[in-house]
Amino acid sequence: MLTYAAAHERRARGVALLFASSAQRNQLRELISALPSNFEGALLIAFNGTKSIIEELKTECTTELNSRWASNSLSLSAGQIIWLNPQDSYEINRREQLLKTGPANKDSVLMLVRSLTKVFGHLSAIVPFDTSVPDRISALCQVIAASSGHILLPKEDVNFSTKSEAIQQRLSPAEIAQTLQQRMNSTPRQVNSGHIINRDLFEQILALLHRHKGTDFSEYREATLITRLQQRLANTNEPDLANYWERLQAEPAELDSLYSELLIGTTSFFREPEVYEQLYQALFNYLKTGSSSLKIWSAGCSTGEEVYSLALVIDRVAQELGWPLDAEIVATDLNKQALRIATTGLYTSRSIKTIPPEYLPRQLKKEGDLYNLRASVTASIGFKAEDLLHASYKPELDLIVCRNLLIYFKTEIQDRLIESFHSMLKPNGLLVLGRSESTGTSRTLFVSVDQSSRVYKALSFKPLSAR
Known part of the structure; x- marks a missing residue:
């Protein structure tokens, strides 16, 4: 079996080109969320909109895959989602690189599809969510069909028809994602010979x-x-x-x-330190009016490194404010073995090396060869085994940290959790998600404090279901 890391060091087995506009925003989001973490192809997205709108949409899409903008020259590797700049033209060369060839023109898309089929042949595909220009799509279908590639049409499309045998019509976004994976994986999903998942x-x-x-x-x-x-x-x-x-x-x-x-979760102290720096700024602004108490929920805390990182951020905020903070952190996870490690608060010298110097406690307490983080921070921390899907807290939380958990759930569950988080936060309370996560379509619930770090502020609006 290919592990996640190994799969994404490989060249893309196939490439799909997707066309969409604002009208297909939800379909696009659903398809991207449904692509598996070991997707062996690359997905190119040609979105009809401004770069700022695309950037906004890009942050809405939850995925474990590498989502990025196209550059002047980019190797097509497995597990990539590549957003094309609508102002540029692109082609794929025989070294399987996506190259920017100049400003966009009326033939840009056709030239890209032709180069795609030359290099990837039957492992090329187009997904025309946007069929508002039928003649153009028909021309692209002919190019794809000539190379034995595939055209995957969504269920919602009722305006476009063609007799090409390459077309699979009336597929849901999730079915399109599944079909792309199947088409770009020449063997059944397996661990090794004979290990097929029934x-x-x-x-x-x-x-x-x-x-x-x-x-x-x-x-x-x-x-x-x-x-x-x-x-x-x-x-x-x-x-x-x-x-x-x-x-x-x-x-x-x-x-x-x-x-x-x-x-199992992957964690470390101050993982993605820029996120903690943005959180530090957000907490300072949240408390500078004179508040001295904090109630925090750390969901999916694993072995505790994230929780103690939060506690160290709080201590630095208190130092900058000039008054002590009464901080209470509830840290939850389903993995009881991980919770046992987190509860001790004991870590090796190697693991604490990722703590930035400005966040290190003045007195970092030690027990033998291990460092006791729990005894080195001022926050009150409680750990408990709890299922994220069934957690319920009073609407009095100041901060919820739930990083890199939503990506493991189906799209509708993600939306439900975002609404649940909002119901537990005070107005203007803070939410921190993972880099590949967002509040999705819940724009009336949260506003971005720092989009790149996924720090959000809760709005005072209550959804109808909570009224």
């Missing part, structure tokens, strides 16, 4: 976990779950999923291990 067994495993652990993984993104299940199969040297299913029923310890594998 749909029925996969669903039975999720049901078993739900019964014994109480977590409903059916609301998580399936692609991520499959990848981690495949990894567990590889680690345990199981010959196939059927054998592993029997083992799970007979060995509670292995069920525990799989559960932990599905929940």
Whole structure:
């Protein structure tokens, strides 16, 4: 099996070119969210709008993939989402590089599609969400069909028709994402020879976990779950999923291990330090009017590095304000093994090296060879096992930090969680998400404080469902 990192070091197996405008904004967002984390192709997006509108849309789309703007020269690697500047023309060369060739003109799109089919042939595809110019789309379809490529039309399109055999019509955005992955993966999804994920067994495993652990993984993104299940199969040297299913029923310890594998998180102190710098500024502005108390929820805290990073930020804010802060942090996670580590607050000298000097405590307490962060910060911190999907707090929180969790859930669950976060925050309370996450379509609930760092402020508006 290709792990996430390995898959994305490879060249793209195929390339799809998607056309969209503002009218297809939700469809585009849904498709991008449905692309699996191990997507083996590259997706080029030609959006009919200004660069500022595209930048806004880009932040709405939740994905684990590498989402970026096209540059003068860009190698097409697996797992990329590339946004084309509408002011420029592009072509793909035989070294599988996307090149900017000059200002946009009436033939720009046709030249790009021709170069795409020359290089990627039957592994090229177009996704015309926007079919407002039927003649142009028909011409592109002919080019794609001539190279045995594919045209994937959305269900909602009723104005466009063609007899090309290359066309698959009436697909939902999620079905288009699934089809793209299948087309660009010449072999079945597998860990190694014989390790194919059977749909029925996969669903039975999720049901078993739900019964014994109480977590409903059916609301998580399936692609991520499959990848981690495949990894567990590889680690345990199981010959196939059927054998592993029997083992799970007979060995509670292995069920525990799989559960932990599905929940595993990546964390470190001050991961993406610029986010913490923006949060420091936002908290300072939030408190400078004289407030001295903070109630914070850190969701998906894993082994605690993020929680103690927050506590160190709070101590620095208090120092800058010139008065002490009564800060209370509730940190939650489903992984009890990770919580046990977090609760101790003990970390190695190697792990704390990523703490910026300006945030280091004046007296960093030590226990043997380990550093005790819990004893070195002033905030009151409580850890508990809790499912993010069922968490409920009074609307008195000043800050919610939920970084890199939403990407594991389906789009509708993400929207539900964003609304839930808003209901728990005070007016003007702060929300911090991961770099690949956003408040999506909930524009009436939050306003961006710093878009690049995903720091948001809650508006006082209450959704109808909460009134």
